[in-house]
Amino acid sequence: MAELSEVDAWLSALVENLQPTARKKMLRELAQEVRRNQQANIRLQRDPDGQAFSPRKVTARSKKGRIKRQMFSKLRRAKYLKATADTSTATVGFISQVQHTARVHHYGLRDRVRRNGPMAQYPARRLLGVNDSVETLTKDTLIRFLSR
Template identity: 60%
Template sequence: MAELQKVDDWLSALLANLEPAARSRMMRQLAQELRRTQQQNIRMQRNPDGSSYEPRRVTARSKKGRIKRQMFTKLRTTKYLKTAARADSASVQFEGKVKRIARVHHYGLRDRVSRKGIYTIYAKRQLLGFNAQSIELIERMFIKNLT
């Protein structure tokens, strides 16, 4: 959290030099680029720190040797992973009913498997987050727009 505060302080100082229209345009571009990196992480089945997601649990009903589907294939689409940008901020967030599903998996919370099913504790799989690559992307975007 401390590193995020450093980035926020640095960015707010740079944002003061731009006009409001240029700031909002840059923030929109930044949000779209951050969404692409988050989608890439979800597609590669890895946390923002580079470690891979914890695999699904093996159940007694599952068949051996079957092809396993990737997790969160629909969550990473632009239908659910939305961007929001204003002159002073940019965000990437999940929208609608999938926000609950994403929150349960992101924090490793307890939830029902199906509507009337049993509760289970899901493994922690960080869907959104900053890493060195995304901070570098933010820096490049700011430098490009300030020059």
């Protein structure tokens, strides 16, 4: 464990030695790669841990053989899922217009189905999160920029 903290301190010092423009470029690339990873997870209908989303509730209106649109197909677009970076941080998140919907589904909260409609308890479907592939992306991006 002590070796890991030494490596972390060493890497932090190397990153701090990068010029602010290079650091911003590195963090922007990292945020874009993480966004692509999160979009792929949403497209494959799985949470960051790799478990499948809980399926939609079967209703009397659903017909056998009917093909529905995938869940969150619009939320995963770059229009709504933004990757931003500055000289010290990189963030991936939803824009304010869709944050409420994303939060309700991510945490499995209770919300109205439509305006003035009935309340529903949504199952938790984690949309964003850190997993092994995100950590690998981070390490690879850091090594690529430091080796230049």
